[in-house]
Amino acid sequence: MEKEDPVNVLGEPLQPCSVNPVTGFFRDGACNTCAEDEGSHTVCAIMTAEFLAFSKYLGNDLSTPRPEYLFQGLKPGDCWCLCAGRFKQAADEGAAPRIKLASTHRRALDIVPLEVLMEHSVEDEEN
Numbered sequence: 751m752e753k754e755d756p757v758n759v760l761g762e763p764l765q766p767c768s769v770n771p772v773t774g775f776f777r778d779g780a781c782n783t784c785a786e787d788e789g790s791h792t793v794c795a796i797m798t799a800e801f802l803a804f805s806k807y808l809g810n811d812l813s814t815p816r817p818e819y820l821f822q823g824l825k826p827g828d829c830w831c832l833c834a835g836r837f838k839q840a841a842d843e844g845a846a847p848r849i850k851l852a853s854t855h856r857r858a859l860d861i862v863p864l865e866v867l868m869e870h871s872v873e874d875e876e877n
Contacts, residue, residue: 753782757856759867765852767794768829771822781831781855789833790861794853795846796872797828804845805836829853834861841866848872 753776756764769779775791776782783792795801802813802824812830815823824830829850838861840846851871858867 751776751784751786753784754855754857756780756782758852759854759856759859759864760851761856762852764855765850767831767850767853771824771828771830773829773831775831781853781858783855783857790835790857791831792834792855792858793832793837793862793867794850795830795832795837796848796850797824797826797830798847799826800845801840801847802826804840804843808836808839810836834858838862838866841870846870 758764764780764782766779767773767781772779774780774782775787781792781794783790805812812824815821837846849867849870849872851867851873854867
């Protein structure tokens, strides 16, 4: 599995998403991707109780610890590399979490328009 160029949606070097909990398709703390990453785990999202409940309702329980997979479970405030399709679905349903554009891989743009990503970015709130 070869990583694609680590470039974010802004055309800059991809920034880390989270090392605690450690995230990413490669479990390297960044939303890197490759051809084998069928889910496109490319959107660096900040978990909310609303999104975690939404994801669990849709069958992807991210909040329950799964020790057999060395997964401690996510809680509000944790950053996590989400599948771009799930993020878009959550955005369409009004349940999307905030995201970090600098830590979101440019391949997310294959699924989610930049305008949608920008609407949910924390960078927007910092300016």
